[in-house]
Amino acid sequence: MERNGSTISTNTIVKLTPGDIFDKYRGTFYTLVVVTILLIAWYFAANRIQNTLLLPYFQETAREFFTAWFDYRIMSNLALTLRRVFTGFLYAFLIGIPLGLLMGYSQTALQAFSPIMNSVRQVPIMAWVPLSIIWFGLGDGPTVFLIAMSAVFPLVINTIAGVHGIDPNYYNAARSMGASLPNIIRDIVVPGALPSILTGCRLAMGFGWMSVICAEFIATSAGFGFLMVEAQVRLETAQLYALMVMSGLVGFVIDKGFLIIEKKLTSWRFKDGFVGS
Amino acid sequence: MALLEVKGVSKIFTRRKKSPHIVLENMSFTVERGQYVSLLGPSGCGKTTLLTMMGGFSTPDAGEIILAGNKVEKPGPDRGFVFQNYALFPWMTVKENILYSLQVKKLNKQEQNKRLHELLEISHLFGSENKYPVQLSGGMQQRVAVVRALASRPEILLLDEPLGAVDFQMRELLQEELAALVEGAKTTVVMVTHDVNESVYLSDRVIVMSADRGQIVKDVYIDLDRPRDRQSEGFKAYVSELTELVRQAFREKTVESQPGFVQKEVNDNMQTNFTNAYNRMTSRYTSASHGRVAK
Numbered sequence: 001m002e003r004n005g006s007t008i009s010t011n012t013i014v015k016l017t018p019g020d021i022f023d024k025y026r027g028t029f030y031t032l033v034v035v036t037i038l039l040i041a042w043y044f045a046a047n048r049i050q051n052t053l054l055l056p057y058f059q060e061t062a063r064e065f066f067t068a069w070f071d072y073r074i075m076s077n078l079a080l081t082l083r084r085v086f087t088g089f090l091y092a093f094l095i096g097i098p099l100g101l102l103m104g105y106s107q108t109a110l111q112a113f114s115p116i117m118n119s120v121r122q123v124p125i126m127a128w129v130p131l132s133i134i135w136f137g138l139g140d141g142p143t144v145f146l147i148a149m150s151a152v153f154p155l156v157i158n159t160i161a162g163v164h165g166i167d168p169n170y171y172n173a174a175r176s177m178g179a180s181l182p183n184i185i186r187d188i189v190v191p192g193a194l195p196s197i198l199t200g201c202r203l204a205m206g207f208g209w210m211s212v213i214c215a216e217f218i219a220t221s222a223g224f225g226f227l228m229v230e231a232q233v234r235l236e237t238a239q240l241y242a243l244m245v246m247s248g249l250v251g252f253v254i255d256k257g258f259l260i261i262e263k264k265l266t267s268w269r270f271k272d273g274f275v276g277s
Numbered sequence: 278m279a280l281l282e283v284k285g286v287s288k289i290f291t292r293r294k295k296s297p298h299i300v301l302e303n304m305s306f307t308v309e310r311g312q313y314v315s316l317l318g319p320s321g322c323g324k325t326t327l328l329t330m331m332g333g334f335s336t337p338d339a340g341e342i343i344l345a346g347n348k349v350e351k352p353g354p355d356r357g358f359v360f361q362n363y364a365l366f367p368w369m370t371v372k373e374n375i376l377y378s379l380q381v382k383k384l385n386k387q388e389q390n391k392r393l394h395e396l397l398e399i400s401h402l403f404g405s406e407n408k409y410p411v412q413l414s415g416g417m418q419q420r421v422a423v424v425r426a427l428a429s430r431p432e433i434l435l436l437d438e439p440l441g442a443v444d445f446q447m448r449e450l451l452q453e454e455l456a457a458l459v460e461g462a463k464t465t466v467v468m469v470t471h472d473v474n475e476s477v478y479l480s481d482r483v484i485v486m487s488a489d490r491g492q493i494v495k496d497v498y499i500d501l502d503r504p505r506d507r508q509s510e511g512f513k514a515y516v517s518e519l520t521e522l523v524r525q526a527f528r529e530k531t532v533e534s535q536p537g538f539v540q541k542e543v544n545d546n547m548q549t550n551f552t553n554a555y556n557r558m559t560s561r562y563t564s565a566s567h568g569r570v571a572k
Contacts, residue, residue, distance in 0.1 A: 167362070167364060169360045169362060169364035170364055170366060172332070172334050172352065172358070172360070172364070173358065173360060173364040173366075174366075174377070175334075175351075175352040176332060176333070176334075176352040176353065176354070176356060176357070176358040176426075177354055177377050177378035177381060177425075177428075177429065178353060178354040178378055178381045178382060178429065179377075179381050180381070183381050187366070187369075187377070188366070191366075191368040192368070194368070266368070268367055268368045268369075268409040268411065269367075269411075271408075271409050271411055271412050
């Protein structure tokens with residue numbers, strides 16, 4: 001009853017009319033309208049320009065796009081890239097979350113680390129490419145490093161913000177109930193900062209996904225980014241377009257996945273307010 | 278021997294580029310077991326500062342506070358503290374909130390459930406134990422906050438303006454709920470308030486503090502039968518007596534600073550109301566917008 005979230009359902013049973021169903025998917029519908037208009041515009045523009053190198057025909061790109069999902073070479077490269085992203089993200093997570101919790105909880109740690117962190121994070125991610133190749137050679141090493149590098153800062157910053165956002169009375173309340181420092185970390189700091197940490201994860205994953213494609217342009221001879229460079233070199237613009245659309249879609253799906261995790265882990269935020277009494 | 282002894286307590290706030298502000302100076306009184314004591318006074322009289330020190334969240338600059346023979350030095354489960362905004366942990370259910378002190382103490386499940394049952398009974402919260410705080414009305418949140426503080430069977434219950442954020446109509450209703458709850462728990466209470474009516478309705482004894490260094494203007498015992506009748510002559514007499522005393526407490530401040538204090542009182546209330554409304558709105562907004570994004 002509460003889960004459905006509508007106050008109506010507690011009082012009366014309402015049949016869903018087509019209008020209600022439309023209301024539920026209103027956003028999706030608008031998105032589809034805009035996408036359709038853009039695709040039609042593309043179709044006519046491509047027919048008019050008649051230069052497949054600049055703007056490939058819509059039909060051709062669509063064909064490339066759909067066959068790509070069944071192409072072993074493309075799929076295995078996509079899997080490789082995804083593995084790199086998740087590995088890099090994992091490193092960033094393991095370093096970023098504890099560091100963020102420490103810097104959020106301890107003023108001393110914040111003062112000690114934040115100037116260094118705020119300087120290091122100003123270095124553009126692409127500027128790390130030459131150094132990462134020197135350090136790790138070519139292949140997985142530099143890509144994973146670059147992903148971790150671009151993902152760690154949003155994680156640290158959002159974790160700090162999450163800890164700082166905790167009502168000081170929560171600490172006082174916990175202490176007055178006899179909580180020790182480990183209790184406070186487990187029961188107050190982590191759950192209190194969790195919404196912000198999960199936002200940090202979404203941002204970090206987004207940055208990681210963006211930087212992996214860049215890294216693969218340069219530092220490797222395999223992966224999704226490498227396929228794009230290859231398509232460009234072979235003047236297969238239609239395939240390049242298809243791959244770009246795919247990378248956007250994959251990033252979108254990962255983000256959705258994180259949103260679902262966020263809703264599961266912080267379900268207390270999504271309850272309806274003020275039921276009963 | 279008295280349960281709680283406040284012995285010559287002073288508190289001074291140092292201020293940057295200003296002379297230090299003396300909040301409390303040499304304050305002393307005792308509270309007997311089972312008494313319901315209100316600290317009444319204008320904003321800025323140091324009553325909340327005193328309560329915070331009783332809670333152990335800050336320490337007196339001079340003097341000491343003794344609870345059941347032990348000096349208060351840090352927060353502990355022998356004192357149940359109810360915060361003005363209740364400070365219920367939003368990520369824990371009602372049950373988890375109430376049992377937190379017992380869970381920290383690693384009491385076994387059976388004893389925890391027994392205690393939970395008792396507490397749900399006195400607070401009439403049966404059926405809500407698996408809800409989250411956001412799902413509760415203000416009155417229910419208050420009851421959760423009080424029984425959470427009572428769970429560890431503290432010697433004393435400390436209430437920091439427990440109804441400060443509640444609108445006028447709700448206030449009297451919640452005062453009745455609070456009175457019944459505290460009576461059922463048979464505990465000693467020290468409550469901070471600036472509402473004269475509330476102090477007369479709830480307390481056995483009202484300590485009126487002045488705005489100047491928290492001096493005790495008067496210590497008034499409320500000799501009225503419970504439950505109290507707000508319409509009775511006796512009740513009204515206490516209210517007018519205490520109202521006059523609070524007014525006097527204001528006046529004890531030097532004349533020049535008086536308008537400033539009146540202004541501050543108004544601002545504080547406005548700030549509280551504003552903050553509460555703002556928090557309510559933002560929490561609703563974020564959950565609503567997240568819900569929409571996720572669909």
